[in-house]
Amino acid sequence: EVQLVESGGGLVQPGGSLRLSCAASGFTFSSYWMHWVRQAPGKGPVWVSRTNSDGSSTTYADSVKGRFTISRDNAKNTLYLQMNSLGAEDTAVYYCAREPMSDYYFDYWGQGTLVTVSS
Amino acid sequence: QSALTQPRSVSGSPGQSVTISCTGTSSDIGAYNYVSWYQQHPGKAPRLMIYDVTKRPSGVPDRFSGSKSGNTASLTISGLQAEDEADYYCCSYSGSYTSSIFGGGTKLTVL
Numbered sequence: 001e002v003q004l005v006e007s008g009g010g011l012v013q014p015g016g017s018l019r020l021s022c023a024a025s026g027f028t029f030s031s032y033w034m035h036w037v038r039q040a041p042g043k044g045p046v047w048v049s050r051t052n053s054d055g056s057s058t059t060y061a062d063s064v065k066g067r068f069t070i071s072r073d074n075a076k077n078t079l080y081l082q083m084n085s086l087g088a089e090d091t092a093v094y095y096c097a098r099e100p101m102s103d104y105y106f107d108y109w110g111q112g113t114l115v116t117v118s119s
Numbered sequence: 120q121s122a123l124t125q126p127r128s129v130s131g132s133p134g135q136s137v138t139i140s141c142t143g144t145s146s147d148i149g150a151y152n153y154v155s156w157y158q159q160h161p162g163k164a165p166r167l168m169i170y171d172v173t174k175r176p177s178g179v180p181d182r183f184s185g186s187k188s189g190n191t192a193s194l195t196i197s198g199l200q201a202e203d204e205a206d207y208y209c210c211s212y213s214g215s216y217t218s219s220i221f222g223g224g225t226k227l228t229v230l
Contacts, residue, residue: 045157
């Protein structure tokens with residue numbers, strides 16, 4: 001059974017940093033592109049970042065470019081999101097999601113981890 | 120890049136059909152046949168319901184169907200059931216640099 005389990009969320013002050021993790025199981029993690037998608041309270045999901053299967057290629061939404069870094073450790077079956085210079089606009093539930101091979105959608109999502117940026 | 124446009128809410132009685140529209144541009148929905156739809160119940164993660172405009176993952180009832188015309192995609196739910204009450208989000212691939220763009224969501228109420 002495919003499972004994605006996020007962790008690392010919490011309350012952080014404006015300007016602070018946080019590192020999210022997503023532990024994957026039930027599939028060959030190293031074969032799949034992976035994404036981070038966030039959803040602010042009461043709003044629709046917003047794509048944040050993606051990495052290819054070996055981590056050599058990454059892409060970011062303009063809103064997080066230069067502040068967030070996506071990475072992965074295929075030996076540990078884990079996806080990461082390092083978030084720096086956080087602002088109130090980054091408050092959201094952060095989901096990791098799997099992209100099927102050779103297609104463009106998200107077939108499995110984690111349960112999400114809440115990041116709250118507030119003083 | 121702006122979110123795809125969806126109606127804020129739709130409603131229908133059990134057994135009826137409803138259609139949710141999703142309007143984008145010639146750079147996303149109009150450019151690719153990579154529209155997906157997600158169902159989200161309160162406090163839960165999104166669940167894939169439709170991908171590649173019309174395809175249904177295993178386990179999704181055939182009451183759910185998708186279509187596309189030009190820059191607008193649609194999700195139709197026939198034979199409405201109480202458990203269909205949820206938020207629905209469309210999503211389109213929008214190119215290698217911007218990846219994916221979502222709609223603002225539509226709340227489906229089953230009367």
